[in-house]
Amino acid sequence: MKRVYFLGAGLFLLGSGSVLAGGIERSGQFLGPLFEEGNYLELSYGHVSPSASGRDQTPFGPGAATGNILGSYNSIGFAYKQQLNDQWSAALIVDQPLGADLLYPVGGSAMLGGTSVDVSSVNVTGVVRYKIPDSPFGVHAGIRASRTDGSVSVDGAAFGPVSGYSMSVDHDTAFGWLAGVSWERPEIGARVSLTYNSPINHDFRATERGPLVDPDGPGPAPALPLLDGSSPLRVSTPESWNLAFQTGLTPKTLLFGSIRWVDWSSFRIDPERLWQVTGHGLVELDDSTTYTLGIGHAFSERWSGAVSFSYEKAGDDMVSPLAPTNGSKSVTLAAIYTQDQMTVTTAVTYAALGDANPSMGTPAMAAAELEGSYAWGIGVKVGYSF
Structure with missing residues (x-):
């Protein structure tokens, strides 16, 4: 029985474990296709349906229900090696690593109702690998292009005098790089790879709109449109490290896993006019580390199965209303069918998202309490070796 049946399947599961990791991450940027044998073509599709809801937190106690604030999304991917x-x-x-589709429904939450986020990105990565002759080691490096756009609106009592503020940015394409090393023992199905992904600095043109601001409160100066205007905005998507490994336990069984660390604390959105008026930006996130461990087994020459578990430690319960998740635990089940040179992998993921309190102000005060959040994901990948 060939262990190669599991090589693509294992790494496919690693990527599917990134459902809402770090708040806005949708894929783990792993390089599985680069390590496939021979020439290889891959197409993939995924759909994720998350749910996060709770109740307002007010000075007088729990308030109105928020309703589900997270929208479903689709992702597609392509790879050629x-x-x-x-x-x-x-x-x-080609993948879609970052994204957000969030709306606190109007008419529900009085604290946050109307607040929304819409972010999308497409990455194109070109990478080359050199396998050192007569050695189990290899090195790889590449360039990544990222095209990103987005918009944010903040509404509700929690935002006080800036309720009704919005900011949008047009598409921007920026570049980063990646580099890594690998170690392989094909005869036992073993591989370890470590990859560094650099930050990608986007230079947007931000358009801001907001309510009139009275600079001296009830004084004689009139309220002014201080939140309205257009200005440069630099947003850096964070650097990250990916450690992926696999090894054959028996001729029919493969153990695989990964550790992914992302520097989310460097990811900030600080529009010029909002910062001048309030002294605060839109988003502050904590760094995240996501662990995945799985096992695959061949039941016949054509059918294999795999299961993996992912864990991201919860941080402070007080989170940004624009990224209202706090750690996760997930399980993924996959079935792999192999026919000649083609492999079809189908997978389903369930993720339990940590309880969180969307908060505002310094010190942070909870505007809502979210409990029992979760996400379901399904994915299909078709790989062809030639």
Whole structure:
């Protein structure tokens, strides 16, 4: 029985474990196709339906129900890997790593109702790998292009005098890089790879709109449109490290896993006019580390199965209303069908999202309490080796 049946399947599951990791992450940026044998083509599709709801927190106690604030989303992916010779290979990978679709329904939450976020991104990664002759080691490096756009609106009593503020940015394309090392023992299905992904600095043009601001309170100066205007906005998507591993336990069984660390604390959105008026930006996040461990088994020449578990430690319960999750635990089940050169993988993921309190102010005061949040995800991947 060939262990190669599991190589793509294991890494597919690693990527599917990134449901809302760190708050806005939708894929783990792993490089599984680069390590496939020979030439390889891959198409993938995923759908995620999250749910997060709770009640307002007011000075007088629990308030209105928020309703579900998280929207469903789809993701598609493409990868092509070319084996150039015995030492050199190259891959092109297209994915959608970051995104947000959030709305506190109007008419529900008085504290946050009307607050919304819409962020989308598409990444194109080109990477080459060099396998050192007569050695189990290899090195890889590449360039990543990211096209991103988004908009944010804040509404509700929790935002006080800036309720009704909005900010949007047009598409911007920016570039980063990646580099890593790998170790392989194909005869036992073993591989360890470590990859560093650099920050990507987007230079947007932000358009801000907001309510009139009275600079001297009830004084003689009139309220002014201080929140309205257009200005440059730099947003850096964070650097990260990916450690992925796998090893054959028996000719039919593979153990696999990963550790992914992301520097979310460096990811800030500080529009110029909002910062001048309030002294605060829109988003502050904590760093995240996501652990995944799984096992795959071949039941026949054509059918295999796998299960993986992912864990992201919860941080402070007080979270941004624009990224209202706090750690997660998830399980993914997959079925893999192999026919000649084609492999079809289907997977389903359930993620329990940690309880969180969307909060505002310094010190932070909870505007809502979210409990029992979760997400379901399904994915299909078709791989063809030639």
